[in-house]
Amino acid sequence: MGRKSKFYVVWKGRETGIYTSWESCEKQVKGFEAARYKSFETEKEAKDALDAGPPAFIPGAAKKAAKSASGTFPIPESISVDAACSGNPGVMEYRGVITASGKQIFHQGPFPEGTVNIGEFLAIVHGLGYLSNHGSDIPLYSDSKTAIKWVKDKKANTKLEPNKKNKDLFLLVARAEAWLHKNKWNNPILKWDTASWGEIPADFGRK
Numbered sequence: 001m002g003r004k005s006k007f008y009v010v011w012k013g014r015e016t017g018i019y020t021s022w023e024s025c026e027k028q029v030k031g032f033e034a035a036r037y038k039s040f041e042t043e044k045e046a047k048d049a050l051d052a053g054p055p056a057f058i059p060g061a062a063k064k065a066a067k068s069a070s071g072t073f074p075i076p077e078s079i080s081v082d083a084a085c086s087g088n089p090g091v092m093e094y095r096g097v098i099t100a101s102g103k104q105i106f107h108q109g110p111f112p113e114g115t116v117n118i119g120e121f122l123a124i125v126h127g128l129g130y131l132s133n134h135g136s137d138i139p140l141y142s143d144s145k146t147a148i149k150w151v152k153d154k155k156a157n158t159k160l161e162p163n164k165k166n167k168d169l170f171l172l173v174a175r176a177e178a179w180l181h182k183n184k185w186n187n188p189i190l191k192w193d194t195a196s197w198g199e200i201p202a203d204f205g206r207k
Contacts, residue, residue: 007046008205011054012036018046025205036102038199074197076100078190080141081127082202083119089160092116092169094123096130097202099141106130113166118173120147121156123202125176128185136187143192143200151189154180 008019013028013036022039029037036054040046076099083094093109106126109119124147127140142148150156154177162170192200199205 006039006041007043008037008039009046009050010037011050016050018043018050022205029205037205038203039205074099074141074192075139075190078139078141079105079127079131080192080200080202081120081123082143082200082204083116083123084204085114085116085119089113089115089166092119093204094119094126095202095204096123096127099201102201108172111166111169113160113163114169115158115160117144117146117150118156118158118160118169120144121150122172122176124148124151124189125179128183128187128189129179131187132183132185139188139190141190141192141200143194143203145191148189148191151180 005020006022008022008025010016010019010025010028013032015028019025019028025037025039038049040049078099079096080099081094081096083092085092091110091112092114093107093111095104095107097104108122108126120142121144124140124142128151131138131140156173156177158173160166194200
């Protein structure tokens with residue numbers, strides 16, 4: 001079966017509009033500070049989203065948007081993290097952004113062989129380290145229940161087997177686990193409500 005088409009809305013980028021491939025969308029948003037974009041399953045959803053504008057928690061967006069189904073909004077003064085993986089396992093990368101603006105604050109990868117869960121785990125730990133280095137106790141958002149649990153357990157419970165291809169990645173995992181055991185943090189690690197708020201701001205837009 002062929003790959004299902006996606007429709008990519010760019011609210012803020014070099015050229016706004018709807019794009020039918022990640023490659024064309026990426027040209028508009030890659031390297032563009034505070035770019036805002038999201039993928040949709042149907043053209044109608046994309047058109048409606050483009051007309052409605054970006055989610056209401058983004059500064060400057062329409063304040064008339066209705067309250068989310070969960071009864072809350074994301075906390076703007078926070079950071080968000082996410083990972084992307086081409087295959088599972090496959091080429092993996094992760095990053096962190098300022099939730100309110102989408103400004104990227106760190107990025108690692110691509111690693112030649114990893115998994116989404118490992119990327120999400122490393123992204124959270126990297127985010128906690130970043131906040132610790134900056135003396136900040138603001139929240140951190142992740143859309144991965146698995147990675148949040150791994151961080152709570154201070155152990156990446158991955159089924160991926162170490163090999164020559166992913167040796168460097170497993171060294172990072174070991175360092176992350178060691179950091180969790182040696183450090184304490186006050187930053188709340190919160191689950192991003194994708195159903196209510198849309199894709200997490202750190203999303204790579206490749207779904």
